[in-house]
Amino acid sequence: MPLGIKQKGILATCNYVARARGVRKLMQIFEAKKICPDLVLADGEDLSPFRDVSKELYTLVRSHSWNGKTERLGLDEVFLDVTDIVAYNVELLNPNSLAESFLYLSKDDPESGFAYDATLFAGCVEGYEDDNLPTTVLGPTQSHLRMQFLVASHLARHIRLRIEERGYTSACGISTNKILAKLAGNRNKPRNQTTLLALDDAAVLSFMDAHGLRQVPGIGARTTRMLEAYVTGGDLDLVTRSMESAVTVGQARTHPDVSPQVLERLLGGPGTEKGLGHKVWGLLHGVDDTDVKPATDIPTQISIEDTYKGLNEMVEILAELRKLSASLLRRMHIDLTEDASPHPPGGDGDGSVEEASGPGRKWIAHPKTLRLSTAPKWSASDGKPYMFGRASRSQPLPAFVFNLQAEPGQRAARLVEEALLGMFARLNPAPRGWNIGMLNVCVTNMHPAGTEDGSGRGRDIAVMFRRQEGVLREFTVYGDDDDDGGGGDASEAPDPAEQGDGEENSDRAGEEQHEEDVADDDDMWEDAGDFSDGIMEHCPLCDRLIPIFALGAHDRFHQEIS
């Protein structure tokens, strides 16, 4: 059935049945309903279900990688650098029995893999005259390249079949760099794969030339506008107002004056990316030497936003900020904590979505910065698109948000009162009449949590105090019968009085302590490197890194402020 995912008044996306009926992404709901009255709508304002599926399938795809180069692009795409797997398998091919080949999915386990016919490509092929025909007039280098593509096509089909077993269809592009693979993947959507047989420059250029400028990943709205104006000689009339660009890659690439230097001058300028001209010139030629980035466990930012008809009352704004904060804390809990139980790490994920609730969770990273963005409901008077109306303020994130014991609702309310409200005032100083059309709350500037040493030590406070005794003994002077130490050990121990606020916190716990409450100020401990190892522990309440000798005082600090 035709299905659309709606966010407020628009279709964020829709399935291919709906697209066949003329429904498009980002279409207004009323418009889509007009051309497709039986369109089924699902609400997609909360992305959580999509994140869960994304995580499941990403885990599955990643389990096939040997080198960990599995770069996510949004919720539903991933680049996989399979150079190593392909090289290994091409080497083990037996030229005398290609039809009965075996694709090894593991170097260690020769049982892991599947049989396949290495005389045929899996899925669609384009980019070369010979298509599916086996060895013809190719030289040795091209012949080898062709076998790499062929093996990769079978690996791709295998992964796509595993995805189908989970109940999802997929498309895939196979080629020699990210841009070519991505464009190839567009060719036979939604349920097939395409190998772009990039055996020589001519094949790559003719593949690229047929695309509209805007279709090339990395060439966005601004770059397209400037390029089109240039190659059409400034004739903005020829630049139709349609989604697809009127100018093709071929037209731009073969334009007499287009060179990396000219593009650099055209696209460059203050505030723009350095080397953009060279980059775009490369993209027009299908050249992209950027690496597939390794999977990262820690996102660089987490943000929550909502749009409104135009908020003007402080009570409404406070309520919305509280909702957003509660969502954000939930997201932080899901994406920035992990199971604290002495889980033997390793073992490829089973694809299950991690439960983020329950007690035994610990932080894997602490965001240090909190950002609030707002936008007015309508564009500025000059009639420009409203996206440019976004403005933001940021400040250090208070550390109490890391307290996994406190009620999430409490923490959200406190975040609003102690941080976001002030930031809102900085953004919107006028006493009233704000007309808020959008609110966004973001945490960023992630600092990885102290790496666990794998000894399986728990986070239990009693355990930490027992450890504290042991450590303190090293700093304790016992009688004077022991003369041989020479005083060296004790004098090298850190001096609590000079090491920071661990003590002060307990002394001044009753006062307002916004400065000490900020996640920012324990950097001197985090940065202490090897010094902190064995001397520092994360507080089980707020997870700040605390010298073990100061844990008692720090715990009293928590008792008193709660």
Place this chain on the structure above:
DNA sequence: TTGGACGAG
């Protein structure tokens, strides 16, 4: 570090 521009899904 901060705030914005641009590009991606």
Place this chain on the structure above:
DNA sequence: ATTTCTCGTCCAA
């Protein structure tokens, strides 16, 4: 009856 809800990278001050 234009403008969702994100995420990442890069630049200048």
